[in-house]
Amino acid sequence: MCKLPTNKIQEYIELLKIVKKRLESHNQILTINKSNILEILFENSEHLSAEDILKLSRTKHNNSLKVTTIYRTLNNFEAYGIVDSIIIDDKKRYELAYFKQPHYHLYCQSCHKINEFESLEIHNKFLENLKNIEFRPTNFNVIINGVCEKCQ
Template sequence: MINDTFENLEYASLLSTFKELLKENKLKFTKQREVILKTLYEQNEHFTPEDLYIYLKTKYPELNIGIATVYRTLNLLEESLMVTSISFGVAGKKFELANKPHHDHMICKSCGLIIEFQNDKIEQLQLDIAKAHNFHITSHLMQLRGLCEKCAKEKH
């Protein structure tokens, strides 16, 4: 019950920030835009705009949601730092909500699987290296690319 209350307050705060962002950009708050944000909040996944569009069309068939709305909303959320993205080059980007605690990613070059991880030793090492170079880190993004266990087995 306490966790549900926290999640409701967290989402309410996120939604309020989103509404302000839309107002600042002279955009209307619509059900379509809300379900994009809500889906990113509720699903612990990394979505391409196309994957998100298909998911929304399936889950909310009554909504008239277009792929352009998904793209524009994700871009607006990314510009405002409410979502982050991982670039897959010509294959595009995958997006996730930025309200998660800091984490890094391992990305399979074959199937696109994304594994999130957090390691205190790596974080401290980065701070130590920055300090040794009199450098102040304001943010960082670590992406390790390779093959997941399944794809590595298939290659051999």
């Protein structure tokens, strides 16, 4: 189990319960490998690629997790609504879908950092406009490319 600050333990336990139920509904169980990947995503606020998760897993868990296992797990997690992904610079990056407010990704083209910008007002406006054109989204990601304050 991961070493979390006290204020994050309850959130992590809640996440595990949700993920276990979601996996069980697809006739899967929460294996050690899946748990390790979930833990890495929970502990990191960054948007991680499969390769990032592989490096962190080898450092943290000293295991022989294979990149194919990570890709398969992430694909399943995404299909089951456990993670969301975005593609930046032809690389797929993942973040947990739970406990997230509607947000937008601000991608710095100079330092390649991804920041998040939350706005329920913008989100509701998007949904309102989509309703006007009779389109029902199942998911959407907004990536705003530019240069961050630090790199300007």
